[in-house]
Structure formats: C-alpha cells, structure tokens
Amino acid sequence: MQDLLLLGDEAIAQGAIDAGISGVYAYPGTPSTEITEYIQASKEAKDRGIKSMWSANEKTAMETAIGMSYAGKKSLVCMKHVGLNVAADAFVNSAITGANGGLVVLSADDPSMHSSQNEQDSRFYGKFSMIPVMEPSNQQEAYDMTRYAFELSEKFEIPVLLRITTRLAHSRSGVKRVSPLEQNELKLPSNLRQFVLLPSIARKQYNALLEKQNAIEEDGVSSGYNKYIDGENKSLGIVACGLAYNYLIENFEGGKIPYPVLKVSQYPVPKTMLQKLYDSVDELLILEEGYPIIEELIRGYLNLGKKVSGRMDGTVPRAGELNPNIIAQALGMEIAEGFEASSNVKPRPPRLCDGCGHWDAFGALNEALKPYSGGRVLSDIGCYTLSALPPLQSINSCVDMGASITMAIGASEAGLIPAVAAIGDSTFTHSGMTGLLDAVNRKANIVVLINDNSTTGMTGGQDSSALGKVEDICRGVGVEEDHIKIVKPLRRHFDENVEIISKELEYEGVSVVIARRECIQTLARRMKQKHAEKSTTSV
Amino acid sequence: MKKDIILAGVGGQGILTIATIIGTAALSEGLYLKQAEVHGMSQRGGDVQSHMRLSSEVIASDLIPEGKADMIISVEPMESLRYVNMLNNKDGWLITSMNPFDNISDYPNLEEILNDIWKLPHYVTIDADKVAKEQGSVKAANIVVLGAASPYMNIKYESLENAIRTVFKRKGEDIIKLNLKALKAGRDYAEKNT
Numbered sequence: 001m002q003d004l005l006l007l008g009d010e011a012i013a014q015g016a017i018d019a020g021i022s023g024v025y026a027y028p029g030t031p032s033t034e035i036t037e038y039i040q041a042s043k044e045a046k047d048r049g050i051k052s053m054w055s056a057n058e059k060t061a062m063e064t065a066i067g068m069s070y071a072g073k074k075s076l077v078c079m080k081h082v083g084l085n086v087a088a089d090a091f092v093n094s095a096i097t098g099a100n101g102g103l104v105v106l107s108a109d110d111p112s113m114h115s116s117q118n119e120q121d122s123r124f125y126g127k128f129s130m131i132p133v134m135e136p137s138n139q140q141e142a143y144d145m146t147r148y149a150f151e152l153s154e155k156f157e158i159p160v161l162l163r164i165t166t167r168l169a170h171s172r173s174g175v176k177r178v179s180p181l182e183q184n185e186l187k188l189p190s191n192l193r194q195f196v197l198l199p200s201i202a203r204k205q206y207n208a209l210l211e212k213q214n215a216i217e218e219d220g221v222s223s224g225y226n227k228y229i230d231g232e233n234k235s236l237g238i239v240a241c242g243l244a245y246n247y248l249i250e251n252f253e254g255g256k257i258p259y260p261v262l263k264v265s266q267y268p269v270p271k272t273m274l275q276k277l278y279d280s281v282d283e284l285l286i287l288e289e290g291y292p293i294i295e296e297l298i299r300g301y302l303n304l305g306k307k308v309s310g311r312m313d314g315t316v317p318r319a320g321e322l323n324p325n326i327i328a329q330a331l332g333m334e335i336a337e338g339f340e341a342s343s344n345v346k347p348r349p350p351r352l353c354d355g356c357g358h359w360d361a362f363g364a365l366n367e368a369l370k371p372y373s374g375g376r377v378l379s380d381i382g383c384y385t386l387s388a389l390p391p392l393q394s395i396n397s398c399v400d401m402g403a404s405i406t407m408a409i410g411a412s413e414a415g416l417i418p419a420v421a422a423i424g425d426s427t428f429t430h431s432g433m434t435g436l437l438d439a440v441n442r443k444a445n446i447v448v449l450i451n452d453n454s455t456t457g458m459t460g461g462q463d464s465s466a467l468g469k470v471e472d473i474c475r476g477v478g479v480e481e482d483h484i485k486i487v488k489p490l491r492r493h494f495d496e497n498v499e500i501i502s503k504e505l506e507y508e509g510v511s512v513v514i515a516r517r518e519c520i521q522t523l524a525r526r527m528k529q530k531h532a533e534k535s536t537t538s539v
Numbered sequence: 540m541k542k543d544i545i546l547a548g549v550g551g552q553g554i555l556t557i558a559t560i561i562g563t564a565a566l567s568e569g570l571y572l573k574q575a576e577v578h579g580m581s582q583r584g585g586d587v588q589s590h591m592r593l594s595s596e597v598i599a600s601d602l603i604p605e606g607k608a609d610m611i612i613s614v615e616p617m618e619s620l621r622y623v624n625m626l627n628n629k630d631g632w633l634i635t636s637m638n639p640f641d642n643i644s645d646y647p648n649l650e651e652i653l654n655d656i657w658k659l660p661h662y663v664t665i666d667a668d669k670v671a672k673e674q675g676s677v678k679a680a681n682i683v684v685l686g687a688a689s690p691y692m693n694i695k696y697e698s699l700e701n702a703i704r705t706v707f708k709r710k711g712e713d714i715i716k717l718n719l720k721a722l723k724a725g726r727d728y729a730e731k732n733t
Contacts, residue, residue, distance in 0.1 A: 171575040171601035250600035324604040336606030339623035350585035
C-alpha cells in the first residue's frame, strides 16, 4: 500500500481506521487533537460510517467508548494527558469491567509543558490500573502499534493505553499502511453482568484482572515491541523507552551502539528482559521521556543494587523533554556547538489574536473591577487564559478545566466579594455546568463571565458542545432570568458592557454574563470557505 | 545526503507551507524525511519553529541536535537569530527575510539584529516583502525566502517547482504562477548577492 507522510497523531488515526474501529471519542487537547480531526476529515472513515463527533469532555468520551466496547465494536478514545485525569474514574474501572470489543485509550503527554499545566506521565495510569501500555518511538510504530493495541485488547479482553508525547504527536514522517480490517459485528458480552460492578461481581472481575497480568507481561516479550539489542561493551546497559530510543541512536554513527540496549515500547516491561540486561552489565542508564518510572522500578527505593543513573540522580534533567544532546551528555559524549546566542533576541510569548473578542470582554471586566482591590478573577483553560499576561493582566487562576466557577464559589464563601469566574463556552460544557449548579444551590455571590466564541479556540477551532445552548443551560440549572446577561464584546459597546458587569458585581447572588462573539479565526475560515464555494459555483 | 533545516518565524507567517513544499520535493527525490512542528498555544502570535530533516539514510531523531543544523530558514529576522545555537558553526547557512514582525513591546533595533546576522560566515538577508510585492503579492514572501534558500539545499530546483504546483493545486493556476515567480525571484536574489 502507498507510503503516507503523516504526523504521529495522524499515523495513530490511520492505524485505528485500518484496525476496524467503529468510533473515535475525544475532547480536543494539544497534542492529541489531530487524531480525531484526521478521522473526521477522512473520506474512508466517512464511507465506513465511523462515528467521530467531539464529546463534551474526556470522561463522556471514555464512557461512550466503553459502551461501544460493551456492544462488541472497536473504539478509540483520545485525550491529552490531563484529560486522562478527567476520564480517570471510567478509565480505572474499565480495567475491572474488561473490554468486549477492542478498546484503546490514547493519551498524549506534554513534557516541557508546551501547551499544558503539568507534565504528568500517563504510563503511571497504566500501572495504577493494571492496563497494558504501548509507547511507539516513531510514526511507523505509531501506526503499527495502534493496530496491535486493538489486537491486544481483544486478546486479553482489556482496554489498552497508547501513550505518546508531543514530539511524536507533531512530527511527520513516512508511514506504510497494511490492508484495513473489517469492523466488528454487534455482539454483547457472553456474560451480561460483566460490566455490572456491584461489589460481588467487581471482586470476581478484579481477580480475573490480576490473573491476566502474567500473560500480559509475557506478551511484552513475544510481541517484538520490546527489543534486547546486544552490545560488546558491558560496562553500561541502557534502557531506552519510547522516543528516547531515537535520541539515543542519533548519537551513534549508523545507529550502532556499543552497549547492550533494551528498547522498551510495551508495558509492563517483562522482568526477564530487564533481568537479562541487569545481569550482563556493570551499571545502567535509564532514558525515559517523562517521569523516571522504570528507573525507580530498577533502582528500588533503597537503591541497594548496581549503579542506576537517569533522571533521579541528575544524569538526565529531572524535568522537561529529552533531546539528542541531553542523552549525549548523559553518556559523557562531546556535543557540537553552534553559534553564540544573540542578546538581541527577545521572548515572543503567545498572545490573543488582534480583533479577538476576549480583548473587549476582559477590557470591560477590568474597567468594571476598578473600584475593587485586585485578585478577584478566577479563570480557566482556553485562549482567554492568555489574558493573564500584559497588557490585560485580568485573571488570577488557571488550574483545571471548569475550576473557575467552583474556585469563585470557594473564594466568595471565604469572604472575597465580589468574586468573578471567567470561563469559555467549550470549557463551560466540559466541566463548568456542574459547578454552576453548585453555585445556584449554595446561592453563591459570584459573577460568571462566559466568553462565548462559539468554538474550542485554543486547540484550533473545533466544534463546541455549547453551541447555541449556553443561556438555556444557565436557565436550566436555575440561574435567575434577570441575571443572565448577553453582551457583545466589541469596542463600541464598551461603556454599556462595563455598566452591565458593574451592576452584576453589585448583585448578591449568581449572575452570568455571556460575552458572545465568534472566534475571528473560525470566522475567517468560514468566510474563506464561503468565498471558495461561491467562486466554484459561478464557474 | 543529509540536510537538517530549522524553519523559523511567528505563528501564522507560513513556515508550515515552506515545510510542506520542501517535504513534497524531498519525497519526490526519494529522500527520508522527518519534520517536527509546533502546534497549540504557541501558534497564537508566538515564536514558532519546525525541525526539518532530510536524508538519504533512515533518520532517527525528530529533533536536530544542537550545533548540527545545516541551515536556518526564517521569515522574520529576530526569529532567525533565536536558533543560531542550533546552527553548524563551520558551514551552516542562515537565510532570512529582513522584514520584522513587531508584536512585542521590546522589539530590538532592526539594524542591530541585521548586524548580528551579518557577522555569521554564511547568510542571505532579503527584503522578502518587497520582492514578493514586485511579483504580485506580499503573501508570497515566505516562498521568496524559500527561493533564497534553494541554492544551498541539495534539492533540485525543478523538484521545488513541482512541489509548489502540487501544494497550491487546489488554489488555482494564478496562485501557482505567483508562487513560482516568487520562488524564482528569491533564488535570483540569493545567487546575485552571496
């Protein structure tokens, strides 16, 4: 089949289509977004009837996929690493229910926090849940392993976690496809109580999960995705996980490494393979893109065995992503030097687009808050988080999806009045609605500013689950009609908007101000498309 | 053959289009290719870069090691300097547009930036906006820069031309013509001025 030039994300998407999925379930999150977008744009996926609409959040995505697995079909769930926290309840329990149709969960980690709040390592979730983990090191493996992950999932009747990091997600290379598999037929589990996690059933299921573990570990030997590559120089043995393997071989001409290497791409790492390496060498170097998980395992808490270096002893920096130079340094190799940095290079942080409605919404909010002391705006995750930076400097928190409203409740109950929550439309339906219900039930004294740009902006303008529903949801959870205000964030409405926000700041109770103006990026894209359609029809 | 290229600019300036054209040309010559891009938050008016690796051998790392880039191609002068630590200090080339993109409060003096660039052993600095305008549209400035880099890339000029035809196919014949002219104008400038 043809060679495709694909991002790591796209290779996973194509791999999943070719593995015979019937649905992909996801909430956008960098660096995982392009997987679902690829499937949404794929003609093949459309012809095969693959479901690919965005979910409201990662938890609903995960649960929908478990439902599809229950019904016997294969499904993929995609999220960024912190999304797995949102989906964790469903994810951890899916190990206990087990899978009927193949179920693969893709989590894209973001070491160095290019677009994230932390650099947590999803492999921990695999270990914690006793779910096998696959970690491809290149685009071809991303394709191949996605297909294999479905096979593994159906073989052991368990969900499989596919873990990638930013560099693989957003790097392009050639990928060879193999012939696509058919989708599964609708087929319920033979035991119709398999997914009923009543304690009596859950105990049985949990025992079954424990019993599978040895066989799952053995699969890590037979699958071929963990490789022991011998080397003549036994003074050092290297464990290279996922992407770290590429950076390692980059440092050796022709990729020939003098030391024995264990290339790890499937977890749990087979003990026999680790033992073989440990016994043949004097000391070990562990290279992991993420937390020192394998390193800690080999080192042991008391560190009584052979010398083990890696992130924990500072041989490799404890934080941040790897690169070829870091590994060269860890090996004591010489590093090429470029030119000296110029003092004329200034930081260029990301900023809100010119003409974006958030400028006007936060401009008005800043003005309305002038009579009060600072530090009153609890905010959330989205483009508008950039309003923390100069010149706006409007917001005082960004913790997790939906935390703005609930944090504002807590701050107001501590006496910070007025307290403001600033959230986007997509984040609101992701995790803000339940917090708003709390606010109404507690008669919290807060103002919620919903910046409704009618899209999921930060990740590139995906459909928002909130589209056309924001004020109905607010009414539905019980916000008083008189305190649901809709404003248009434009410079010419500045005075009017300041007045509306000021009045709501004075109101003792829950107010919602919806600042609604379409994202200028999606607007520009829509206009371009319209123009293109016009010019083709006129020909 | 091995060419490691850093593409630099500000989000929205079209460095990914340059990357796609080089990638398409490289594939047509049967080369291996890896190209790491920046997506997400930084795209909003921040600095963006792409690591583009071409080779006749299999490529291991998605990232270029420090000090080993053969070339920096930048559509913005200050951004070109951001990555000089990546550039091979013997025979690395820096090719950049001279047109600043000033969206920060402390953007340095352009003359000082250019002086830093002109200290390097191998460079091309081009007024890409002007050259692109002369060819029909300032929007083709990124392709002018690509043209200025083309003599040093070890990729056949015809392959780049064909890649432009492929990449801009959906946009119609006029856009293809404009970009081919922009590519040529950039190349002519580099050949005359280095």
